[in-house]
Every structure is written in structure tokens, then in C-alpha cells.
Amino acid sequence: MNKPKRLMPGSKIAIISPSNGLPYLFSDIYELGLQNLQHMMGFEIIEMPTARMSPDELYRNPRWRADDINQCFEDDQIDGIITSIGGYESVRILPYLDTDVIMNNPKFIMGFSDATTFLAYFNMLGMITFYGPSVMAGIAQMQHLPNGYTQHVKSILLEDRYPYAYRPFAxxxxxxxxxxxxxxxxxxxxxxxxxxxxxxxxxxxxxxxxxxxxxxxxxxxxxxxxxxxxxxxxxxxxxxxxxxxxxxxxxxxxxxxxxxxxxxxxxxxxxxxxxxxxxxxxxxxxxxxxxxxxxxxxxxxxxxxxxxxxxxxxxxxxxxxxxxxxxxxxxxxxxxxxxxxxxxx
Missing domain, CATH: 3.50.30.60 (LD-carboxypeptidase A C-terminal domain-like)
Structure with missing residues (x-):
């Protein structure tokens, strides 16, 4: 398995919208998620061209969405990638992904729901990927979720204490x-x-x-x-x-x-x-x-x-x-x- 490099405070995280353009429709919750990544996790944010595109633009241009992912893996300045939100047809981007570039430059990439398509595919090809919260669903809510949630995210992404035992939240x-x-x-x-x-x-x-x-x-x-x-x-x-x-x-x-x-x-x-x-x-x-x-x-x-x-x-x-x-x-x-x-x- 190709493992990505561990993240740390100050890591540069790229934000992509590989599925639906909900940041375009609900910019306030999206901005809150970005703030939490910066202030609670200590990350530096890089928004890719698709991040705030409209749902219609994204739907009509699966290649643009794939190009953002390709560019993230090709850019040495980017340490990791998190999706803005899910959707329903990211499977259409798979033919446009540059798997040679991606597999030769393993990086942290996380999302859930419709992100399952490329997360599962990249793992099939040999890279570890991460099924977890997106910017708008899970990260924007950090201040309002149970005690232990933010620490869980930090434990997985920023710390190096393994074995790690999952515990049910209260x-x-x-x-x-x-x-x-x-x-x-x-x-x-x-x-x-x-x-x-x-x-x-x-x-x-x-x-x-x-x-x-x-x-x-x-x-x-x-x-x-x-x-x-x-x-x-x-x-x-x-x-x-x-x-x-x-x-x-x-x-x-x-x-x-x-x-x-x-x-x-x-x-x-x-x-x-x-x-x-x-x-x-x-x-x-x-x-x-x-x-x-x-x-x-x-x-x-x-x-x-x-x-x-x-x-x-x-x-x-x-x-x-x-x-x-x-x-x-x-x-x-x-x-x-x-x-x-x-x-x-």
C-alpha cells in the first residue's frame, strides 16, 4: 500500500467539489467548515477551481472535477485533499483521472458518500484513502458535536499513536x-x-x-x-x-x-x-x-x-x-x- 505523508499543523489542504456544487448554494456553512479547518485543525486552505462552482457547471464538466484531483496530486505544495460535500454522480470523473500521477504521488484524500467512487478506486490501485467528514458535513459542525469528536479527527490526522481503538461516541x-x-x-x-x-x-x-x-x-x-x-x-x-x-x-x-x-x-x-x-x-x-x-x-x-x-x-x-x-x-x-x-x- 502507498501511504500518504502524515499531516501536521500548517499542512496545505486543497478543497475540491468532485460531486455537487453545494458551496455555491450554501456558502455560509462552507465558509464555517473552512474556518474550522484553519482554526481548530491548524491547516492552510487552498481552494481548487471546482470548489465553489455551481452545481450545473460541475454536472456538465466531469473532466474539470477530475483535473482538480490530478492537479492536487501533481502539486508538491499540496499536502492533502478534502471534499466540500458529496453528491450523486462522481463516478463520471473516473475516466479522466491520471492514475499514474496519483499513484506516484500518494497524498491524504478524504470524503464520504459520493466520494466513495474515487476513494475506493484509488485504494484498489494501491493507495490508502480516508472515509470521513467533508467540509460542509462533519467539519462545519465541529463546535456542536459531542466531546471527543474533534480529538478523534486530530488523533487520526495529526498524531501517531497506534494501535488506535475506536470508541462509540456518547x-x-x-x-x-x-x-x-x-x-x-x-x-x-x-x-x-x-x-x-x-x-x-x-x-x-x-x-x-x-x-x-x-x-x-x-x-x-x-x-x-x-x-x-x-x-x-x-x-x-x-x-x-x-x-x-x-x-x-x-x-x-x-x-x-x-x-x-x-x-x-x-x-x-x-x-x-x-x-x-x-x-x-x-x-x-x-x-x-x-x-x-x-x-x-x-x-x-x-x-x-x-x-x-x-x-x-x-x-x-x-x-x-x-x-x-x-x-x-x-x-x-x-x-x-x-x-x-x-x-x-
């Missing part, structure tokens, strides 16, 4: 207050106490593997393309999935998982981590858990690998940062998720 929320209301800018919707943390719904062993995954619906866009992994890539992987604000039903998630089973993937991997499903009721979560056990364990016979659900990452907040290609330990016996070694060089 509270969580399904989303944010209106971005057009300056009186509540950066605030979150109702918080829920995280009394039970995450839950292992299958397995009784401790497994070690390399993390790979993202938004389960976005990964569907990549299947049967040349950007989708195959063969031995799946060996010793721990898959992590989460659902978007579009809220696929538990049954629809089962359809998606069944395709992994038909590819033989569940026989190759070491475990599955499922993020807290956004806007799901208690009953819907129970149905999802049953489908996970049924499809993975019963239909495809992978009934001994650990499966853990309601983990703090993805479209609810606060969000863990999970490195694609990071070495994880998943223990059903102790209930632990541990990042065993640094994802940085």
Missing part, C-alpha cells in the same frame, strides 16, 4: 439544522444517547483485515465496470458499508449485499462493519440486522465472520475516519474495533 444525530438559517448555522438536529454503542450480530472470533468500502448505494454505481475490484483483491478485507440520506429500505440493502455474495466475496473477507443507518427507525434497524445475518450468513455460508452494526461513520454524526487499506482488528469477543497501524508513512 451521542449521535441524524443530520443538521437548516443551512440557510444563520442563527443556527453549524448546529445539528436532535441528539440521541448512544447507550448501547455498536453491536456484534454475528461471530465469536477476532479477525484482522484491510478496510474497504463506503456508501453501499454508491458502490453499486461501480459494479461491472473496470473500476470495480475482482479476484484476490477481496482476500483478507474487512468491508465497511453505510447508507445515505436517500434511505434505501432494509430489503434493498439485502439486494445489494446479495450481489457481493454472488461474486464469492463473502468467502474471502474477514468481517463486515455496518454504519448507523440514517433515519432508520428501531424496527427498520432490526430488520436490517436480520437481513445482514440472513444474506451473509445463511444464503452464502459466511456464518462465522464478525458482523458489527450501528458503528459511528457515514451519514450520521459524529463520523469516524476509516482509512481504506488501513489494517483493522475486529473482535466479536471483546466488542472492539482497532486500527492496528498508522495509515500514514
Amino acid at each position: 451521542e449521535w444525530t441524524n443530520g443538521y439544522k437548516d443551512w440557510s438559517n444563520l442563527d443556527t448555522l453549524g448546529e445539528c438536529r436532535e441528539f440521541h444517547h448512544n447507550e448501547d454503542g455498536w453491536t456484534f450480530i454475528q461471530g465469536n472470533s477476532t479477525e484482522v483485515g484491510y478496510a474497504w468500502g463506503g456508501c453501499i448505494e454508491v458502490l453499486e454505481f461501480m459494479k461491472s465496470t473496470k473500476y470495480w475490484p475482482s479476484g484476490s483483491f477481496w482476500d483478507d478485507k474487512i468491508l465497511f458499508f453505510e447508507t445515505s440520506e436517500e434511505k434505501p429500505t432494509p430489503e434493498q440493502v439485502g439486494y445489494m449485499l446479495r450481489n457481493y455474495g454472488m461474486q464469492g466475496i463473502f468467502q474471502q473477507i474477514k468481517g463486515v462493519i455496518f454504519g448507523r443507518a440514517k433515519d432508520y427507525s428501531y424496527e427498520e434497524k432490526q430488520e436490517l440486522n436480520q437481513i445482514l445475518r440472513s444474506v451473509i450468513g445463511d444464503e452464502f455460508g459466511a456464518n462465522t465472520i464478525p458482523i458489527v452494526v450501528d458503528v459511528d461513520f457515514g451519514h450520521t454524526d459524529p463520523k469516524f475516519i476509516i482509512p481504506l487499506g488501513g489494517l483493522l482488528q475486529l473482535s466479536a469477543t471483546t466488542g472492539e474495533i482497532v486500527l492496528l497501524e498508522s495509515p500514514f508513512s
